[in-house]
Amino acid sequence: MGMSRIAAATLPALCLLASPAFAHHMESGQTPTGALAGLLSGLGHPLIGWDHALFLLAIGLLAAATGAVRAMPAAFVLTVTVGVAVQYALPGLPVLPWLAPATVLAVAAGMLARPGTPQSLWISVIAVAGLIHGQAYAQAIVGAEPTPLAAYLLGLALVQTALTVALALLVQRVPGLAARAGGLLRATGVGMLGLAAVLLATS
Template sequence: MPDFFRVLFASLLLAGAALLPSLALAHTGTSVAGGFLSGFSHPILGWDHVLAMVAVGLWGAFLGAPAMWLLPVVFPLVMAFGAVLGIVGVPVPAVETGIAASAIVLGLLIAFAARPPLWIAAIIVGAFAIFHGHAHGTELPDAANSFAYAVGFVIATGLLHLVGIGFGLPVKKPAGRIAVRAAGGIISMVGFGFLLGLA
């Protein structure tokens, strides 16, 4: 089964890599391709977003099925809702603090091997997704196609979740479990760095 996930992960990365050059050459402005490319690159170019989204996949892999699949579905769905709030101008307080806190909290949950009930894990992930989505929505480029932009950042988010799941798959082995928990600790420390303006 892990071989299947590795093949799936590699296939998704290759598909994304094959898609990017054609999008980069496409017309920008209000075009679908320009909006998609802007949205796709936005989460990947922000390390605070990358850490939190990888952490969601990593925690899901640590918790095992069905959390491994549910959490990476909950996050983008709620994030899209947060993006709508940002696009239409609904204020969400302390967005940057919430984004940094997401890395801190998710990292600590992994480091301390927290295993809450699935519904609580989903609420935690969903709450942080609102901050990430709002940040994406408020930073929507004026020239971008908003729907294509949203599709782009949701797909990029899903790929980052898959990266976390991929790193978390060895968790069933003792050494893998230690490595995953150590990764959670590192994510949390970097999150503190973002919170304090050090990273």
């Protein structure tokens, strides 16, 4: 399958997952009240927001292209957790809803403009973005008891790590994909850039 067709197939699938009917989290806007509810909310939240889903796609591809298969997802998951914790501890901290989609736009632009950016710089950018996404994720859990909070963080960590690492390994290990990772990165960057710009403008 060609690079453009892979990107074209992946992006709409993620957008379908990002249904506006689930705009907040898996509990229909209600704060999780138990361990299972917290876990399900954590597992589902990154997949039901288009900005978060697209960003996970970008991380997986960047991790494969830069060789940071473990370091980049780990940096994102860690800083997301910090972002959630800070917002949970300081619920009055302002949340700017456009910031998370803006990170998708910025990273997509970077994927096109500077595909040869050093691994360390990409990891730093992804880590900063993780704080922003974590702040947004925290809106699903602020006010919850410690047990659902811990389960929510576990769910977030599991789903984000699984998706980004699995995608990175897939690109690296499938015959032919590793050699064309740069092309896949650029093709996906084009799609992400256009979609992110449109949805950011209409959000």
